[in-house]
Amino acid sequence: MLKLLLLGGAMHQVPIIQKAKQQGIFTVLCDYLPDNPGRLVADRYYCTSTLDREAVLAIAREEGIDGIVAYASDPAARTAAYVGEALGLVTNSLETVETLTNKAKFRTFLQQHGFAVPKTFAFTDVETAVETLRNRAGDYIIKPADASGSKGISKWSRKNGTDEQLRLQLRSAFAMSFNQEVVVEEFITRDGYQIGGDGFVVDGELVFRCFGNGHFNVNGVNPFAPISASFPSVHPPHVLERVHQTLQRMLTEVGFKQGAFNFDIFVKGEDVYLMDIGPRNGGNYIPQIIEQATGVDLVQATIDVALGMPVTIEMKPVTVPSAYFIIGSQETGRFMGVHFDEDAYTIRQANIYYNVGDVVPRFEGANQALGSLILEFEDVETMLRFVEHPERWLTLHIKSTEETEGESWTSSSPVRTVF
Numbered sequence: 001m002l003k004l005l006l007l008g009g010a011m012h013q014v015p016i017i018q019k020a021k022q023q024g025i026f027t028v029l030c031d032y033l034p035d036n037p038g039r040l041v042a043d044r045y046y047c048t049s050t051l052d053r054e055a056v057l058a059i060a061r062e063e064g065i066d067g068i069v070a071y072a073s074d075p076a077a078r079t080a081a082y083v084g085e086a087l088g089l090v091t092n093s094l095e096t097v098e099t100l101t102n103k104a105k106f107r108t109f110l111q112q113h114g115f116a117v118p119k120t121f122a123f124t125d126v127e128t129a130v131e132t133l134r135n136r137a138g139d140y141i142i143k144p145a146d147a148s149g150s151k152g153i154s155k156w157s158r159k160n161g162t163d164e165q166l167r168l169q170l171r172s173a174f175a176m177s178f179n180q181e182v183v184v185e186e187f188i189t190r191d192g193y194q195i196g197g198d199g200f201v202v203d204g205e206l207v208f209r210c211f212g213n214g215h216f217n218v219n220g221v222n223p224f225a226p227i228s229a230s231f232p233s234v235h236p237p238h239v240l241e242r243v244h245q246t247l248q249r250m251l252t253e254v255g256f257k258q259g260a261f262n263f264d265i266f267v268k269g270e271d272v273y274l275m276d277i278g279p280r281n282g283g284n285y286i287p288q289i290i291e292q293a294t295g296v297d298l299v300q301a302t303i304d305v306a307l308g309m310p311v312t313i314e315m316k317p318v319t320v321p322s323a324y325f326i327i328g329s330q331e332t333g334r335f336m337g338v339h340f341d342e343d344a345y346t347i348r349q350a351n352i353y354y355n356v357g358d359v360v361p362r363f364e365g366a367n368q369a370l371g372s373l374i375l376e377f378e379d380v381e382t383m384l385r386f387v388e389h390p391e392r393w394l395t396l397h398i399k400s401t402e403e404t405e406g407e408s409w410t411s412s413s414p415v416r417t418v419f
Helices: 011-022 053-063 074-087 094-101 103-112 126-133 163-175 237-254 286-294 298-306 380-388
Strands: 003-007 026-030 044-046 067-070 120-123 139-144 154-157 182-186 194-202 205-216 226-231 259-268 271-278 322-327 333-340 345-352 371-377 394-400
Touching (some): 003 053, 003 074, 011 026, 011 298, 026 053, 053 074, 074 094, 094 237, 103 182, 103 237, 103 271, 120 126, 139 163, 194 237, 205 237, 205 286, 205 380, 226 286, 286 322, 345 380
Parallel strands (some): 026 044
Antiparallel strands (some): 120 182, 139 154, 194 205, 194 259, 205 226, 259 271, 333 394
């Protein structure tokens, strides 16, 4: 019997565990959270942090695994590459994965290889960053160098902030960094929607990608937190072809040989900015959205490539306009229910992570979502109208438990709303 080791236990990983088990593959799960949902599905579970490379390697050896997958997790992707190299499994190199999952390393790589890249600074302490940035004109984005899910991200400009506000934003980013490193990069005003989605590589060739539109919580406490990706992308075909070519050149240069990857890309004029490339499947059920939209099963391809089996995948266009939508509260409070107005959309799947009466967190990043939806639409115009205006069809009922903001308010957006 084939054995597949999966790292991380987020809700998004349950589909790959289920699909592997349906094929008679024995699934082993590692994650540090004892209440993660994957443990209820996997054949065997170890309460072990996916950041502990040696512990995961020891488990992999003991289990005699045939493949390893870090699904929808950048930190776990580094461990999967480390274990995969140690055991001679199908994997991308640790050097490649570390380059892609560290924003400072990735920006340096892009610059050295002639790609468009925003002006970027990397810092390992707050005061050096403050000294460097305090007199710089323009707008900048502050990010943890090695975290995903838009956690700890904020916008900074001297004209709108004091040194103390800058320190507060930097500390928020450092708190989300695994290795205490933060990048601060020039703010890029993109043309149209951010391009997001997943792709798949076989023997170094980009054989499939699905381009979508990124939508953000612009009126919420973290305007950089994604709340939806809708497919297909509405950028013109010639722009998307340039994006494809840029992606292929980057994948070749960085040495990415096989498997799924997730991307966030800006286009500005003739320039293509590869903002984030995650060497793993996308979170928020993006592979499931893409399968609904195109018929292409990226989860099956991920299992096959990890186990060294032939991968059958081909480029197919979007034929069913589809999107995910994240439900999030803009204040801490007690969840009292959610109401959907009937209209021109179909909810194909609803994933609600809390029970009525539970206290839910304020939505500032992917790890604080109340739930998510997989949606299908009749046409692209309707899809964009709905995901851009959730207040017209979704009502979230939250009983507030917040009394004061205090110093916890680190967002660059002053607006507090519940939609």
